[in-house]
Structures are given as C-alpha cells and as structure tokens.
Amino acid sequence: MRITADREVCCSAGQCALIAPDLFDQSDEDGSVVLLDAQPDTGRLDVLREVVSRCPTGAIRVEEDPGV
C-alpha cells in the first residue's frame, strides 16, 4: 500500500491531518499537505479510504497494491 499527496492540488482543508494525524500534517507556511508516512500498515486502509473520500480536492491517492 502506498499513499501519494499532491501539494499542487491540495487546498489546505486539513481533512487528512484531522482524520489521520499520524500519517498527515500540514505545512506551517500555507497549510498544504505533508505526508508523514507513505507506506503505512495495511490495517489503516479503512481510515485512508475515509481520508480519500473527505479530501475536498482529490489530492490524496492510495494505491492498495502498488506492485512493489
């Protein structure tokens, strides 16, 4: 499982940092997404699905099977 976060697309709404503060933070400058852990335990999949569903701009993607 691999997470990607696109800072260009991010609108700094902070849903990811609210739902999964161990995986995501926000930059102090403009609040844009900071990925803390790109390859978390697969047990976090449900939380990540919620992050993806609630991200207002689709900046967060989760590859469930990145094939690595």
Add this chain to the structure above:
Amino acid sequence: MVDAPHPPVPMPTKRSRPFNPPDGYAPLREQERITRMTYPDGTPGWLILRHAEAKELLTHKSFSARQEGLVSPVPTELQYDGRPADPGAFAKTDDPSHSQYRKLVTGFFTVRRTRQLAPMIERIVHEQLDDLEKAGPGADLVDVFTESVPSRVMCEMIGIPESERKTLQRHVETLGRLSCSVPEALGAVSGMNGFLARFIPIRMDDPRDDLLGDLIRGGQLDEQELMGMAATLINGAFDTTGNMLAMGVFTLLEHPDQLAKLREDQELMGAAVEELLRFLTISHLGASRWALEDVEFAGQSIKKGEVLTVALPAVNRDPERYDNPDQLDIGRTDHGHLALGHGVHQCLGQHLARTILRVGYEALFDRFPTLRLAVPSDEVPMRDDFVHYGPRSLPVTWDD
C-alpha cells in the same frame, strides 16, 4: 427518476422542529437527482438535496463561486447585483485568484495551529462563563456566552481591538439578517469598511504579532486587499461558530440521552462535534454555484448562467448517505458531512471552529452540570430569517 418532472419550486424554508431541516426537502429529494428551482428574482436554477450530487457540484470545474453570477435563494433586499467580489474577499471568487489570497492565511488555520490555540480559547471561554455565573439563572446564553466567544477569539487572532468587537458584531448580524433593508445594509457595510479604512493603515505602519501583521509583513497585499481579507475573516467567523455553539447546547439539552453519553465519556467530544455539525448544519441557505457553460450534470442539461444551490441541511440528512439520518447519534463514526462545504471553498476556519466548539461545550457542561433551559423549548426564538441558523436567545438556568 419520475416520468413527468414537477414544475420549478422555491427553496423550502419552513421548519416544523428547530432541529430538523425544512419539511419540504425530503419529498423533493426522493423525486429526482436534482430539483428544478426558481429563485425569488426569477432566475431559473436547481436545488441540490442529495449528498453525492452536492460533492460533485462543489468540485466541478464548470461551476463558479464568483459573486457576479450568484443570486439569493430566498427573498431578501440584499442582492449581489452582478458585482464582482471586493479585492481580497476570496470566498466569492474562483481559482487562481481565490487560492492566491486564501493560501496567505491557511497556515493560521491548520489542524495543528488551531489546536495550539486551545489555552487562549479556554481563557476566553472561562471568562465568559464567569459572566454567565454573575448573570445568574435565567441568563441568555447567546448574549453572555455563545456570541462572544468566537468573536473574541477571532479578534485576538486578527489583532482587532476588543473595544471594536461589539460594533463589528452588530454589522455582521445586520448583514446576515434576510429582512435587512438596503439602507440598513449600506449602514452596516459603511460601518465595517469605515472601521477597516481607519484601522488597516494604522497597522500597516505598525504591524503586530498577529494574523494581520503577518499579512502586512508578507507585503503581497495592498490596503484594499487587506480590508477585503479582514472583512471576509470577520464575516466568516463571528456569526457561524456562535450559532453552532448555541445550537449545539440547545440540541444537547433537548437530547438528554446523548448529553448523558457525552458526560460519561468525554473522549466522545470530537465525534459529538462532528455529529452536531452534520445534524444541525447551520448554513441553512447552503452553498451556491453558477454554470460557466452549458453542461450535463446529474442527468440534466444545465444552461450557462443557471444557478445551483446545495441545501446543506438536506444533503447532511440524505438517507442514501447516512443510516438513520434524522437521529442525533454522537457515537456515529461515519462523518464526512458537508456542513463546512466541500471543494476548494471548504470552510477556511473549520478547525478553529472545531476547537472552539469542543472547548466551549466541555467547559460549559463541566461548570454548569445542572444546566437546563429556563423556558419551554418551543418558546426558544429561532433565527429562521438569517443566513446562519440558530437560537436568537437561549435562556438557561441551573442549580446554584
């Protein structure tokens, strides 16, 4: 979808209970994916009552939030008249201008930064609760507590002197009242702008260690833009969280089983705040967008210029999205409500609001464990006629 579409309807606004959205939404939501609507000025448009369509609209590139194409979904003398938003007033603009302005302040409103403000918020909350105690049983919680806390927090953040706060609050309230006449609105706008026109140049010469000082030192905004940004933050913060704070207290007092659960386990507070945001959705006039081009949306042909309004209270009670949507359940784990909008315009101050609500509810019910309404609940006057819904006053009592 039904075979024969119904004729266009006005936006329903009549509520039979203060905690439920207007009664007219549910039957319309069952009929079609989106509902043909007529705006009070005759503009044709659409009402969005379903969660999935609301999310799609608020992220769709063919629809604009620019003020020049918007109309009010309910009757009011306050119309946009096709004017663009003031410089810096980013809420009613599109990207890239919107995000250029917004990004200058988003660093102040992150999850982490707003949580760090908890001690300042706690101080303000307890000072207002001291006032409540002094006022004694029968006091109006709106007047003494819920209205003051968010505006004091925002003034401290922006760097606006406390002496100006109540006057600014009156201007915000005037502009949020749908029955406001044009002369009243002009008075409020000139009051607000008059203050900012005096205040901003003073701070430009002497920037302090606050949000406004940060914007000034950044040097990217001129005086007009600083005024527009400050007015947007004041308008966005004063009225919204105050109504949510008051409405949440009213709701918990009227749902004693839920309040008891919360008292037993304060760990539930975060989830309770989300559930109250979903259940109450105080932005009851919703979020509007207009079509930049002819476009197919939700199975309908939308014409360029047509306006679409998301009835946020209705989408947050969509049975397609939530189990038992009309039940307040602070243990609910499936949130994802749209009370704070969606897409790039999602509420800038949402995490600050969450912190204020959490700290506010916690401290109030801690200090006044026997808090209850001082009047029958159906005698609580409601703000049906304001942009943000909530109790106009909330008389409360407690055992000394």
